[in-house]
Structure formats: C-alpha cells, structure tokens
Amino acid sequence: MGLLDGQVAIITGAGGGLGRAYSLLLAREGAAIVVNDMNADAAHGVVAEITAAGGRAVASIGDVASPSAGAAILQSALDAFGAVTILVNNAGILRDKSFANLSEAQWDAVIQVHLKGAFCVTQPVFRWMKENGRGGVIVNTASSSGLGGSFGQTNYGAAKAGLWGFSNCLALEGLKYGIRVWTLCPAAATPMTEGLMTPEMRAQWSPERVAPVLLYMVSGLSGDRTNRTLFASGSKVMEVKMVSGTPLPNHAGFSAQDIAAAADRLFLPDTPLDFNS
Ligand SMILES: NC(=O)c1ccc[n+]([C@@H]2O[C@H](COP(=O)([O-])OP(=O)(O)OC[C@H]3O[C@@H](n4cnc5c(N)ncnc54)[C@H](O)[C@@H]3O)[C@@H](O)[C@H]2O)c1
Known part of the structure; x- marks a missing residue:
C-alpha cells in the first residue's frame, strides 16, 4: 500500500x-x-x-503561464485519470541581475512563469476540486530568495514571496472545501542551481532529499495541517513563518519621535533566517 494510492497529482515543471x-x-x-513541462523531451523522459x-x-x-495551458493541464489529468x-x-526560471541593471523583460519573464503560472494552473484545478467535493492539496514553491532576500534576485524574490502570499x-x-495549501521552500542541486553550489554541497543537496517533505505535505501523514511553510534542503527541514513583535498600544496617537524613542522595544531581535547551513 502506498501513501498516495488513488491520488492524482499534477506537477508543473516536472x-x-x-x-x-x-x-x-x-x-x-x-x-x-x-508531468507538465514546456520541454517535451524532458517531460516524456520522466513519464x-x-x-x-x-x-x-x-x-x-506547455508553458504554465497562460489560462489555456492551465485548463489543458487539468484536462490531461481528467482525460487520463478522471x-x-x-x-x-x-x-x-531565474533571470538574475542586480536591480539597477534589471530589464523589464527579465522582470516580466520571472513574474510570468512563477506568479501568473501559479494563477493559471491553480484556478482551474481549485475550481475542479471545489466542485467535486473530494478536497485536495496544493503546494506552491517559494524560495529563500523571496522569504529571506538574495542579491541580484529582486524579480525572483518578488515572485517567490508573492507565491507565499498567494498560498x-x-x-x-x-x-x-477540504483543500489544503502549503508553501514549500526548497534548496537542491538541480540544473537551476548549477554553478551556485560547491561539488560537496551538490552531492548532499539532492532533490531526493526534498521530495519526502513534499510527500509529507500532500499525503495523509500531514493530517488536516494547512497554510504552513517548510524550508527543505539537503541538510535540514524547518518551518518558516511570519511573527509579530510586542505591540505598543497606540491609544493617544504616536508621533514619529515616539516611534524612534520606542524603537528598542518595537523591533524584534535581528536573528537572520539561516537557509544555508
Ligand atoms: N533548486 C533550488 O535550490 C531551488 C531553491 C528555491 C526554489 N526553487 C524553486 O523550485 C522549483 C524547481 O526548481 P529546480 O531547481 O528543479 O529548477 P530546474 O530549472 O531544474 O527545473 C525547472 C523545470 O521547470 C520547467 N519550466 C520552466 N519554465 C516553465 C514554464 N513556463 N512552464 C512549464 N515548465 C517550465 C523547466 O523546463 C524545468 O524542467 C522552481 O520553482 C524554483 O524556483 C529551487
């Protein structure tokens, strides 16, 4: 018996x-x-x-970033598996460039694939799940670049943080409707990260070390847990979440000088997100 017997999964860029x-x-x-991909040979190879x-x-x-492609991907699932x-x-995709040198085309390309692609594929699937009453699980892929920041990736970081908000x-x-939604923030040695990791790191940070975290999210092992974000790399798995600091009651109205005077209490200690160790 498998953890996902009877399930049908659409995976984009697979x-x-x-x-x-x-x-x-x-x-x-x-x-x-x-198995969706815009690279036909690659998709057929995985199949x-x-x-x-x-x-x-x-x-x-197909390219995920059009509503017709989203509808076609859903139809593939329905035709083949019902x-x-x-x-x-x-x-x-990545189109890295320091912000001062980033072109509109590099901005648009990245926002298009990640953010618009998620909209175009998710909407028909979400509607189908809602109408068919079986529930489901949707996982969106963010990145440490979006949640923690990364030099030269304003386009990618914006798209990835956008996906976190979307989730x-x-x-x-x-x-x-019993539709659970997760955000997965992976880090792995793949064609996308070619040249960005040392050979030792590439050996340890295999995609196969991230995949079980995805399996946890989409299987019954995660119960009714939803709206959570996990970072998963070759060296660790950790939850990432937004936290708020101690509120300063604002009964009388703050001046900017009041905020400056309270800054030591207002800001949380600067504990950087550690995605790399
Ligand atoms: N590898 C990492 O360390 C890392 C870190 C953070 C986030 N991510 C994210 O994880 C996801 C997978 O990344 P990866 O490292 O496996 O990348 P990858 O480049 O190895 O694979 C991405 C796949 O997506 C396909 N693709 C690209 N644009 C597409 C489109 N418009 N429509 C359909 N398919 C398309 C490509 O053909 C490729 O097969 C991406 O969303 C990436 O941003 C990866």
Missing part, C-alpha cells in the same frame, strides 16, 4: 530537477502523475521513468 524527483516519489507511493518502474503517468506539455487531488506548482490567501479559501 521534466527535471525537483519536479522530476517529486514525480518519481509520488508515483512510487501510488499516485498517478501528470517513461515512472512507467518503467510500474507507475502511472502522462505528459502535459480526477486531480494534488497540485504542485513547481515550474520556475496564505488560498489556504483560507480552501478551508471549507
């Missing part, structure tokens, strides 16, 4: 890197997989790997 590792593990646990191992999968080729119960918004809101809308 032709390589993390998406491939997610697809192989979820298929091993019994889920039927819709072949899954079917060779005795699993079920189909490819759905349902969708899991969606992993994983497709992504927070969608989780609330999904509650009454």
Whole structure:
C-alpha cells in the first residue's frame, strides 16, 4: 500500500530537477502523475521513468503561464485519470541581475512563469476540486530568495514571496472545501542551481532529499495541517513563518519621535533566517 494510492497529482515543471524527483516519489507511493513541462523531451523522459518502474503517468506539455495551458493541464489529468487531488506548482526560471541593471523583460519573464503560472494552473484545478467535493492539496514553491532576500534576485524574490502570499490567501479559501495549501521552500542541486553550489554541497543537496517533505505535505501523514511553510534542503527541514513583535498600544496617537524613542522595544531581535547551513 502506498501513501498516495488513488491520488492524482499534477506537477508543473516536472521534466527535471525537483519536479522530476517529486514525480518519481509520488508515483512510487501510488499516485498517478501528470508531468507538465514546456520541454517535451524532458517531460516524456520522466513519464517513461515512472512507467518503467510500474507507475502511472502522462505528459502535459506547455508553458504554465497562460489560462489555456492551465485548463489543458487539468484536462490531461481528467482525460487520463478522471480526477486531480494534488497540485504542485513547481515550474520556475531565474533571470538574475542586480536591480539597477534589471530589464523589464527579465522582470516580466520571472513574474510570468512563477506568479501568473501559479494563477493559471491553480484556478482551474481549485475550481475542479471545489466542485467535486473530494478536497485536495496544493503546494506552491517559494524560495529563500523571496522569504529571506538574495542579491541580484529582486524579480525572483518578488515572485517567490508573492507565491507565499498567494498560498496564505488560498489556504483560507480552501478551508471549507477540504483543500489544503502549503508553501514549500526548497534548496537542491538541480540544473537551476548549477554553478551556485560547491561539488560537496551538490552531492548532499539532492532533490531526493526534498521530495519526502513534499510527500509529507500532500499525503495523509500531514493530517488536516494547512497554510504552513517548510524550508527543505539537503541538510535540514524547518518551518518558516511570519511573527509579530510586542505591540505598543497606540491609544493617544504616536508621533514619529515616539516611534524612534520606542524603537528598542518595537523591533524584534535581528536573528537572520539561516537557509544555508
Ligand atoms: N533548486 C533550488 O535550490 C531551488 C531553491 C528555491 C526554489 N526553487 C524553486 O523550485 C522549483 C524547481 O526548481 P529546480 O531547481 O528543479 O529548477 P530546474 O530549472 O531544474 O527545473 C525547472 C523545470 O521547470 C520547467 N519550466 C520552466 N519554465 C516553465 C514554464 N513556463 N512552464 C512549464 N515548465 C517550465 C523547466 O523546463 C524545468 O524542467 C522552481 O520553482 C524554483 O524556483 C529551487
């Protein structure tokens, strides 16, 4: 018995890197997989790997960033497997540039794939899950660049922090339909991070070390937990969340000078998010 017997998962950008590792593990646990990628050879390759191992999968080729592609990806799941119960918004690209040198095209390309892509694929899937009453799990992919910051990635960081906000809101809308929504913040040696990690790090930070965290999120092992963010790398798994500091009561109205005088109490201690160790 697999953890995902009877489940159908759509995984975007699943032709390589993390998406491939997610697809192989979820298929091993019994889920039927819709392998989306804009790279047809890569998507068909992952489908072949899954079917060779005795699993079920189909490819759905296309760029996630259009409503028609989102509808087509859902249709692939319905045509092949009659349902969708899991969606992993994983497709992504980088166009790194320091902000002063960033072009509009580099800004648009990144926002388009990550943010608009998540909208275009999630909306038809969410509607289907809502109307069909079986509930489901949606996982959106953020990044330490969005949640903690990273030099030269204002476009990517904005998109990734945007996905975190998207998750927070969608989780609330999904509650009454039994649709759980997670944010996964991965770090792994993939084609995307080629040249950004030492060989030692690449050996340890395999996508296969992140995939079990995704499996936890989408399986019954996480119960009814929703609206949470986990960071997962080759060296650790940790929750990441927004916290508020101690409130200063504002009964009489603050001047800017009052805020300055209270700054020691207002700001939380500066404990940096540690994503790298
Ligand atoms: N690898 C990391 O350390 C890391 C860190 C933080 C976040 N992420 C995020 O994890 C996700 C997967 O990253 P990865 O490292 O496996 O990257 P990757 O480049 O290895 O794989 C991404 C896949 O997405 C596909 N893709 C790109 N644009 C697409 C589009 N418009 N439509 C459909 N498919 C598209 C690519 O063809 C590729 O197969 C991305 O969202 C990325 O931003 C990765």
